Amino acid sequence: MKERTTTEQRWVLALTSLGSVMVALDVLVVAAALTTIRQDLDASIEQLEWTVNAYSLSFAMLLMTAAAIGDRWGRRRTFAAGLALFSIASVGCALATSVPWLIAARTVQGIGAAVVMPLAMGLLGAAFPPERRGWAIGIFSGVTGLAVLGGPMVGGAVTEGLAWQWIFWINVPVGVLAIPFVLRRIPESRGVARRLDLGGATLITLAVLGLVWGVVRGAVAGWTSPEVLASFTLGVLLLVGFLVWEARSEHPMVPLEFFRSRPFSAGNSAGFFLTAALFGAVFFLAQYMQVTFGSGPLKAGLQLLPWTATLFLVAPIAGRLVDRLGERPFVVAGLALQAVGMFWISEVSKNTVQYSDLVLPLVVAGCGVSMAMPATQSASIGALPREAVGIASGIYSMMRQLGGVVGVAVLAAVFAAAGGYESFSTGFTRALAVCGVLSLVGAAAGLGISARRSTGRRSTESVVTRQEPVEELG
Template sequence: MPTNTKPGWVLALTSIASLMVLLDAMVVTTALTTIRLDLGATIEQLEWTVNAYTLTFAVLLATAAALGDRYGRRRLFTIGLTVFTVASAACALSPGIGALIAARAVQGVGSAMVMPHAMALLAAAYPPERRARALGVFSSVSGLATLGGPVAGGAIAQGGSWQWIFWLNVPIGAVLIALVRVRIPESTGPGHRLDVGGLALAAAGALGLVWGLIKGNDAGWTSPEVLGSLTAGVAALAAFVAWELRVERPMLPMRLFARRGFAAGNASGFLLYTAIFGSAFLMAQFFQVTEHTGPLGAGVRMMPWTATLFLIAPVAGALINRVGERPLLTAGLAGQAIGFGSLALLATPGRPYPQLILPLVIAGCGVSLAMPAAQNATIGAVPRESIGTASGTFNTLRQLGGVFGVAILAAVFTAQGGYGSPEAFAAGFRPALGVAALLSIAGAAAGGWIPGRPVSSEAAAPPVPRPVGADARTAVR
């Protein structure tokens, strides 16, 4: 049994664990050029180096959340950290690009068990009036991984080798596993039968669409392989929706999407991360190819985008209860659109870097406002018993957004440019950033449907799960 159940420990441990697993979603971006040269990878294989992780992460989140409700959230959280840590060592030991992609997929399995339970355990530890501020801190730390990953990856890849990106997870993971067992109480939720059919259809749909998007430029968008893959993906997702509407215990209850805050928060969050992941995938390579910087130099040049998140997201979390999620989310995504749109116009070979700083700062401020608002809108819109499902849904769509973002923007890049020269890379990078700006605008429009007042009702707040074998009031004290 835990010897200390203070909320501060839960916040610290769940934030660090989330930082670690989310960092690996983007930490390879500044090392992609090094990996491409070291392992002889193509751009398609580089995409799978990122997407193998995020795809397994995304499609298994809901199932992992359901397993945690049944067998214990802390237990699944700990197992996930173990799987992630072992898979990180396998990534570092990979002899070729195929082995690296496979190990990245296993890393995603571990991450899927960590993230939904991190948010559920955190929500359980804080009362409603303190939860938004805690989520703001959580967002600033975990969100820093999304944008700060390129900086860390660049420093590690240039200071040593790209393998150390993964070796560093091993001691951190071991310490976290030990502390979680003694500092976080066990809790469960309503135990439901696993929705195996829903899991299979969701995985098939996502894989079909991503496969078609990645193969489109090479095989041809009208080729039987691409058209068949895209059609199968759409059909599988349609079947998934139909299945979820009919099955007795769905992994994703469609009734929740009747709630405006839940539907709009998830839609805007999906588009937010689509733009972020796709842009980060290309931006780190842009600085290395067009300005001939090393991995660390590319990461440093992205810091105006990164640092704003750490500074502004906690403030945004504190403002949610005062002004509501809608203005923060719409303003944030609009700012991201302005930043990315400006970069699409300015990012040319030979352009002085200082001219790119302001657009990077504007995009970073936008992300910082939008991240905690999207999370809080989604979680705060559901009844108490649905917190696990809401957390799993938000994280699933966040990771799927990342998968589609990399696939979509890489497809635009490949259609318009390539690695042949700085001019060729910029020719593909600029329209890809323009697409990221359009995705951000769509996310702002979706955020406009969130109810205008902040969610402050106790009835709408996430539940405080009852710890196993202990009084609930003691566990959250």
């Protein structure tokens, strides 16, 4: 195999990182703009949550399928197609004149994101030899994390300085300019051609959609209404159908035997509840800053920095300590700290509050997230044999995105049941208390992680894999 030149490797790293930044930024970029979008498009809380969940749901459901398509048709070509779709969908978001239009465009945007992210990791893996791959992935993960953290702040700055539509317009020139460089500067690569589990992908997508729809509509239509009961029933039946399908499939999207590993199951469960609480809190905190303190979108994004900036300070230290001490103490303690921070914010916000009253609980919650996030990923991926690391990472990424979808839906239902925007303070305090409960459930799940550090060297006899691994998704 021809040795990659340093210049070529730099192009691969730069272009894949650029794609990842676009995708990661748009996960929460609308958070600080939600109040403005609600006013401009006359959106309800139910509609607002779908502007976030439509993106996360389509992103989560198609990650594994997109990786398999790239292995079969060529990673560079598929990556470029993902960037093109993401850019076109961004135009649709920017031109939206109604909430249904915006939600539909965000769904397509999520599909593009599901193509870009796994293929970026695949291209990195093909371009860098093993001895330099960790360095490349470290840079890639760092800029991706920066984009996630900067989402609310960037969204706030653009919304206040220009208009909320520009948080989507800025994607278009970046994507259009990047595509020719991707096709010219990144070498083509392919993986093992695997069969696409379209049946499994369809079943799990419809199952989650049914369950989330029931949660979203429950507070509006009534929890015992025919619509909500039918939605929950259909979601459960489809979920059972998905499990049966995956158990019988020769090439499953999600090998169920992986979940026989208690550390793998515990790590994914903890990651699910961690993200559920995190996304749900971001959804409401940015709005709370604007409603309670009269902050503009930019200031609201900046006011979240005591919470989000801890990832830069605490996560690298926690990651190094995880290698020495194991994942379980960081997962359990981190999620417990996040719970303390959420309960604390919920309690102080019941009365007249100053922003300074929120700084310390935001820092506590942020330290908790920063401790738990690298540990849950390490536990989930390290619990399985090395040859399964790609699929394990894909499942973890999918569970994390699903957690965000469920968290936003559950908290929005609690908020709406407490009176919605007409009684914002009451709804907010109850929603943040639920964030604390979700965090505690995640901490309890983390107790199932092995006391010692997961090494990923378990025998393949303990967990049977029936399909080839895909690239790690970060």
